[in-house]
Amino acid sequence: MATEIHAVRRETAAPATGRPATPDLLAFAALLLVLIAAPYVLYPVFVMKVLCFALFACAFNLLIGFAGLLSFGHAAFFGGAAYITAHTVKVWGLPPELGILLGTAFSATLGLAFGALAIRRQGIYFAMITLALSQMVFFMALQLKFTGGEDGIQAVPRGHLFGVIDLSNSLSMYYFVLAVFLFGFVVIWRTVHSPFGQVLKAIRENEPRAISLGYRTDHYKLMAFVLSATLAGLAGGTKAIVFQLATLTDVQWQMSGAVVLMTLLGGIGTLFGPVVGAALVVTLENYLAASNLPVPVVIGVIFVACVLLFRRGIVGEIAARFGGKRS
Amino acid sequence: MASDVILETRGLTKEFRGFVAVRDVSLRVKRGSIHALIGPNGAGKTTVFNLLTKFLQPSNGHILFNGRDITAVKPADVARLGIIRSFQISAVFPHLSVLENVRVGLQRPLGNSFQFWKSESVLDRLNGRAMELLEDVGLAGYAQRPAAELPYGRKRALEIATTLALEPEMLLLDEPMAGMGHEDIDRIAALIKRVSANRTILMVEHNLSVVSNLSDWITVLARGEVLAEGAYAEVSRHPKVREAYMGSGHA
Numbered sequence: 327m328a329t330e331i332h333a334v335r336r337e338t339a340a341p342a343t344g345r346p347a348t349p350d351l352l353a354f355a356a357l358l359l360v361l362i363a364a365p366y367v368l369y370p371v372f373v374m375k376v377l378c379f380a381l382f383a384c385a386f387n388l389l390i391g392f393a394g395l396l397s398f399g400h401a402a403f404f405g406g407a408a409y410i411t412a413h414t415v416k417v418w419g420l421p422p423e424l425g426i427l428l429g430t431a432f433s434a435t436l437g438l439a440f441g442a443l444a445i446r447r448q449g450i451y452f453a454m455i456t457l458a459l460s461q462m463v464f465f466m467a468l469q470l471k472f473t474g475g476e477d478g479i480q481a482v483p484r485g486h487l488f489g490v491i492d493l494s495n496s497l498s499m500y501y502f503v504l505a506v507f508l509f510g511f512v513v514i515w516r517t518v519h520s521p522f523g524q525v526l527k528a529i530r531e532n533e534p535r536a537i538s539l540g541y542r543t544d545h546y547k548l549m550a551f552v553l554s555a556t557l558a559g560l561a562g563g564t565k566a567i568v569f570q571l572a573t574l575t576d577v578q579w580q581m582s583g584a585v586v587l588m589t590l591l592g593g594i595g596t597l598f599g600p601v602v603g604a605a606l607v608v609t610l611e612n613y614l615a616a617s618n619l620p621v622p623v624v625i626g627v628i629f630v631a632c633v634l635l636f637r638r639g640i641v642g643e644i645a646a647r648f649g650g651k652r653s
Numbered sequence: 654m655a656s657d658v659i660l661e662t663r664g665l666t667k668e669f670r671g672f673v674a675v676r677d678v679s680l681r682v683k684r685g686s687i688h689a690l691i692g693p694n695g696a697g698k699t700t701v702f703n704l705l706t707k708f709l710q711p712s713n714g715h716i717l718f719n720g721r722d723i724t725a726v727k728p729a730d731v732a733r734l735g736i737i738r739s740f741q742i743s744a745v746f747p748h749l750s751v752l753e754n755v756r757v758g759l760q761r762p763l764g765n766s767f768q769f770w771k772s773e774s775v776l777d778r779l780n781g782r783a784m785e786l787l788e789d790v791g792l793a794g795y796a797q798r799p800a801a802e803l804p805y806g807r808k809r810a811l812e813i814a815t816t817l818a819l820e821p822e823m824l825l826l827d828e829p830m831a832g833m834g835h836e837d838i839d840r841i842a843a844l845i846k847r848v849s850a851n852r853t854i855l856m857v858e859h860n861l862s863v864v865s866n867l868s869d870w871i872t873v874l875a876r877g878e879v880l881a882e883g884a885y886a887e888v889s890r891h892p893k894v895r896e897a898y899m900g901s902g903h904a
């Protein structure tokens with residue numbers, strides 16, 4: 327499995343290198359228009375769910391697609407932030423933006439700790455350590471008092487953004503979530519096309535060579551890990567406000583698996599792939615939940631089919647077909 | 654005079670699960686020289702390079718660079734002290750362009766490599782120097798191509814350009830000419846000669862005519878041990894060296 331993912335990543339690496347090209351900008355403009363209009367066509371809550379998971383998947387993709395690290399514990403950052411945000415808003419009575427900020431900061435710190443422990447490991451060992459650490463977070467969420475055990479934290483008030491904008495209005499809530507998503511997306515875009523991103527790509531491409539040029543590669547990987555964890559936390563904290571809820575579902579290992587799935591489906595190492603992957607998986611889950619088909623099985627089958635049919639993921643395949651060939 | 658020696662090893666030894674790949678090797682590389690490390694396949698030349706750059710930890714012995722013991726220094730920090738190596742199997746960043754490959758080398762001393770909030774266009778000011786380096790190795794015409802598309806010999810040339818980008822005090826080149834055509838060999842040999850003016854070069858090379866033309870000093874390694882040392886004329890007359898090379902098929 328590890329080598330499989332590795333191989334997929336190698337092939338998808340090409341489209342994202344180089345400048346933010348015109349096709350990327352056009353795609354971004356199109357995405358923006360769709361997202362601005364979306365709540366008038368679709369259920370706002372549904373699109374907000376897509377946006378939260380899309381940001382989560384983009385954060386995860388920053389790590390696997392640009393640093394070449396497969397984390398299997400990202401639920402800890404997503405769910406951890408959801409709990410902190412839910413608690414601080416509901417119990418401490420913080421405004422939503424501060425609650426989200428605290429949740430995000432929590433995930434950044436957790437990311438630093440997990441990263442420091444895991445970053446020296448390679449491949450499947452790295453994945454296993456991140457999984458083990460995230461399971462610890464899961465058990466804490468199950469055992470601690472403030473997390474509410476099996477029930478989680480429910481009925482979190484959405485509150486007023488900056489004390490003025492009432493987020494119980496679903497359109498206000500929607501445009502706030504959109505702003506958060508765009509912020510995260512732009513941070514990732516910039517990171518990928520920054521001096522740091524350039525080194526990250528070099529490390530992904532040939533780590534011994536990067537070391538031999540004097541780059542302390544562990545520091546760069548740790549930095550990528552913390553950035554990824556932070557943005558995953560931002561997604562999780564926002565999700566807690568949208569659904570007014572933080573539960574064990576957010577921190578359990580299936581959530582880590584779901585984000586791998588979204589990113590793989592959409593295209594590892596592409597900017598838009600995780601967004602497409604997240605939209606696809608959330609849509610499928612919604613439709614399937616209404617039917618009486620076994621959801622995990624159907625998603626599993628689709629996943630296998632996609633990996634076999636388009637190895638680069640949906641966006642990766644499109645970029646490879648239309649964006650000129652690169653070996 | 655001690656400062657004449659830039660790199661020194663004392664009793665360097667590396668054992669892989671009972672197999673001694675490098676045994677008690679004591680090298681003294683003179684500052685400003687081109688020093689060749691030769692020997693039949695499997696002699697331990699690459700292993701010595703891996704030890705010197707700390708990609709492998711020695712089982713025994715010491716490494717001194719500019720009089721400082723670097724035996725416990727990490728590989729990236731060895732590079733930051735001024736020892737940059739190339740690899741026997743060409744090491745480039747395949748999905749980066751040829752220009753970007755060289756810029757990865759040029760970028761490191763700038764200290765902006767953790768800045769994730771800046772645009773990569775701040776690296777454009779490195780393009781001029783990068784093009785000069787590419788010119789030197791005959792790759793200027795390939796600047797925008799992904800490195801993966803280059804034929805093998807040109808990847809080697811790109812690796813040398815990236816290595817030189819860091820202006821290292823000392824270069825370790827592991828078979829820099831392997832896989833190159835005649836014309837490129839001449840170009841790279843001339844380049845090595847030229848850049849050696851203000852730095853030290855330790856080079857593994859199988860092409861003996863290159864070795865005889867370039868090197869000031871030669872160390873012959875066989876079965877992990879130093880067999881002979883000296884200038885080319887001297888070493889090539891050495892009976893043990895002739896035997897070792899005959900034995901492995903080199904004339």
Ligand SMILES: Nc1ncnc2c1ncn2[C@@H]1O[C@H](COP(=O)(O)OP(=O)(O)OP(=O)(O)O)[C@@H](O)[C@H]1O
Nearest residue numbers: 669672674692693694695696697698699700701741
């Ligand atoms: N990591 C390792 N583990 C076990 N044995 C190794 C390792 N690296 C090298 N060796 C062994 O050490 C010996 C020396 O290898 P090395 O690569 O240093 O030779 P070399 O002189 O560079 O040869 P060549 O001219 O073929 O490049 C070989 O027998 C090799 O199999």
Ligand SMILES: [Mg+2]
Nearest residue numbers: 698699700741
């Ligand atoms: Mg070798």
